[in-house]
Amino acid sequence: MASPTSILSLLLLAAVVSSAEVIRMYPREHLVRLDSDPECESWKFSVEVNAAGSWSSIPRPCVSFVQDYFNTGRYLSDSISVASYSENFALSVNVADGDGMDAWVFDVDETLLSNLPYYKDNGFGSEPYNETSFNEWVYKGLAPVLPASLTLYKRVKKLGFKIFILTGRAEFQRAITEQNLIDAGYSGWEKLILRGHQDEGKKATLYKSEKRDELVKQGYRIQGNSGDQWSDLMGFALAKRSFKLPNPMYYVS
Amino acid sequence: MASPTSILSLLLLAAVVSSAEVIRMYPREHLVRLDSDPECESWKFSVEVNAAGSWSSIPRPCVSFVQDYFNTGRYLSDSISVASYSENFALSVNVADGDGMDAWVFDVDETLLSNLPYYKDNGFGSEPYNETSFNEWVYKGLAPVLPASLTLYKRVKKLGFKIFILTGRAEFQRAITEQNLIDAGYSGWEKLILRGHQDEGKKATLYKSEKRDELVKQGYRIQGNSGDQWSDLMGFALAKRSFKLPNPMYYVS
Structure with a gap:
């Protein structure tokens, strides 16, 4: 199975492409460069609202993100x-x-x-x-x-x-x-x-x-x-x- | 009703006090100063996992946080x-x-x-x-x-x-x-x-x-x-x- 990160990158690309097909574009400022670690923030979002379903371990690129989540008091x-x-x-x-x-x-x-x-x-x-x-x-x-x-x-x-x-x-x-x-x-x-x-x-x-x-x-x-x-x-x-x-x-x- | 922000401050205080009562303290690094806008991040967490229950408008201190959430691509x-x-x-x-x-x-x-x-x-x-x-x-x-x-x-x-x-x-x-x-x-x-x-x-x-x-x-x-x-x-x-x-x-x- 592809990793959530690579799927996210693919979907981001797909979303940008598909948004060009429709007559009313999504507001441009939504396509600006993302904050630091947005993929791990979004992975966490999906996990916490149960959209991610069953998962066995956190994605490797998000290990330090999760560590920071605990260590910074969030x-x-x-x-x-x-x-x-x-x-x-x-x-x-x-x-x-x-x-x-x-x-x-x-x-x-x-x-x-x-x-x-x-x-x-x-x-x-x-x-x-x-x-x-x-x-x-x-x-x-x-x-x-x-x-x-x-x-x-x-x-x-x-x-x-x-x-x-x-x-x-x-x-x-x-x-x-x-x-x-x-x-x-x-x-x-x-x-x-x-x-x-x-x-x-x-x-x-x-x-x-x-x-x-x-x-x-x-x-x-x-x-x-x-x-x-x-x-x-x-x-x-x-x-x-x-x-x-x-x-x-x-x-x- | 007290605002979520004031409740949060009170509970933070209460949590620090109560953690001192028990024999095993929560790891110290969990009590460091929080990131910017942690209260709005946590308000969003509670809203998105449905812990907040019914609410009628976003807390005033979180308006710019929500704006940034949309404008930065999150x-x-x-x-x-x-x-x-x-x-x-x-x-x-x-x-x-x-x-x-x-x-x-x-x-x-x-x-x-x-x-x-x-x-x-x-x-x-x-x-x-x-x-x-x-x-x-x-x-x-x-x-x-x-x-x-x-x-x-x-x-x-x-x-x-x-x-x-x-x-x-x-x-x-x-x-x-x-x-x-x-x-x-x-x-x-x-x-x-x-x-x-x-x-x-x-x-x-x-x-x-x-x-x-x-x-x-x-x-x-x-x-x-x-x-x-x-x-x-x-x-x-x-x-x-x-x-x-x-x-x-x-x-x-």
């Missing part, structure tokens, strides 16, 4: 922005008068916790996923908090939402995941849901939809859902509002 | 990137052996056609939506083509997909919309679907879902759906793959 800023909109929505839900059945679902990796120290040592997502080495990292229990998520988590909990933590991590990683969450500052969740034997091999969208559906069948109203993957947020038994956190490092289908 | 580049992923998916569908029932749905405004000349004269989305003046613009029939969409449209058509154009524009705008599409280089669609009397007052997500559902009931397999609004892409009778085009100027619920 990542932190984006996650804070999403958290602020999440909180605005949480404040609009009338939880106080409720029956204790208003729920908020949080994912773990790249949502409550950050695996950035691991990905920093492994090419920021430019290397293929290595389950063995990632699991070794998980077992250290050293994933730092994503600060905006901790702030949101505490406020959502204080508002009276029941918190469900729904992760693609496996049941055998329960103890270390709990400990890592506690060490990172999280507490007071209703339930931590991990993949059991019956969930092995299921796509994340299906596994997470089924687990949300179980909550709905127990009478919970899933108001908010925070996750860095579209597979955290799509499928069925959807939350009233879903909040996509940034993650230009990897894709989970 | 918009064009983002739309080309999404089109390239759309085409990759289209090529993966086995249409040639099909029964003529593989469909692709395109939205009109900010998808096939661009209303940028109008929005340039009206503050790039910083002014509240004015239905009267926007309809006057529509009646001119001068909306230019979005080049990446025309390229995609032609390729998707050539691959054998049946093309359905599904727009929030009203039935009384059919003639001028058809003419504008033709002038912009589009041809050969199966059906142009506009809002009829029975669709008045319906939210876009419901109206568009119902129209897609009619296609599904006629036996069409909606493989791809291209639109600049999440209300083009969400709801029911979803396409197999949905492609969100950029639009930081306005929101349609």
Whole structure:
């Protein structure tokens, strides 16, 4: 398969050619030279709005772009922005008068916790996923908090939402995941849901939809859902509002 | 309601404070000073991934940011990137052996056609939506083509997909919309679907879902759906793959 970069170059050419065929040209200033790294910005755009679909590693020309995205604070800023909109929505839900059945679902990796120290040592997502080495990292229990998520988590909990933590991590990683969450500052969740034997091999969208559906069948109203993957947020038994956190490092289908 | 900017500042502060409470600090380099206009970049991120939810006009501090987004070619580049992923998916569908029932749905405004000349004269989305003046613009029939969409449209058509154009524009705008599409280089669609009397007052997500559902009931397999609004892409009778085009100027619920 051609790389996204070469496809982009071809399409840019095609777009310029085809725009000449039509009677009304696109405004000329749209064809000026692009900013630095526009192709990586656009790759990130497609990835974050899920237009890119399934992908296995970041394009090699975008490794330093992704590194800069984390190191210059853009990542932190984006996650804070999403958290602020999440909180605005949480404040609009009338939880106080409720029956204790208003729920908020949080994912773990790249949502409550950050695996950035691991990905920093492994090419920021430019290397293929290595389950063995990632699991070794998980077992250290050293994933730092994503600060905006901790702030949101505490406020959502204080508002009276029941918190469900729904992760693609496996049941055998329960103890270390709990400990890592506690060490990172999280507490007071209703339930931590991990993949059991019956969930092995299921796509994340299906596994997470089924687990949300179980909550709905127990009478919970899933108001908010925070996750860095579209597979955290799509499928069925959807939350009233879903909040996509940034993650230009990897894709989970 | 507090502005997104002030909320962002507050949350940034809160995040820094709360990160100090936990035992493992977020890597220090994540707290360096942000790039220029990081708040507008992050506002755009939240808008494009639909975390922002409903919004009526772009934040005043981000007007020049949005202007630059269009004038420096980032918009064009983002739309080309999404089109390239759309085409990759289209090529993966086995249409040639099909029964003529593989469909692709395109939205009109900010998808096939661009209303940028109008929005340039009206503050790039910083002014509240004015239905009267926007309809006057529509009646001119001068909306230019979005080049990446025309390229995609032609390729998707050539691959054998049946093309359905599904727009929030009203039935009384059919003639001028058809003419504008033709002038912009589009041809050969199966059906142009506009809002009829029975669709008045319906939210876009419901109206568009119902129209897609009619296609599904006629036996069409909606493989791809291209639109600049999440209300083009969400709801029911979803396409197999949905492609969100950029639009930081306005929101349609």
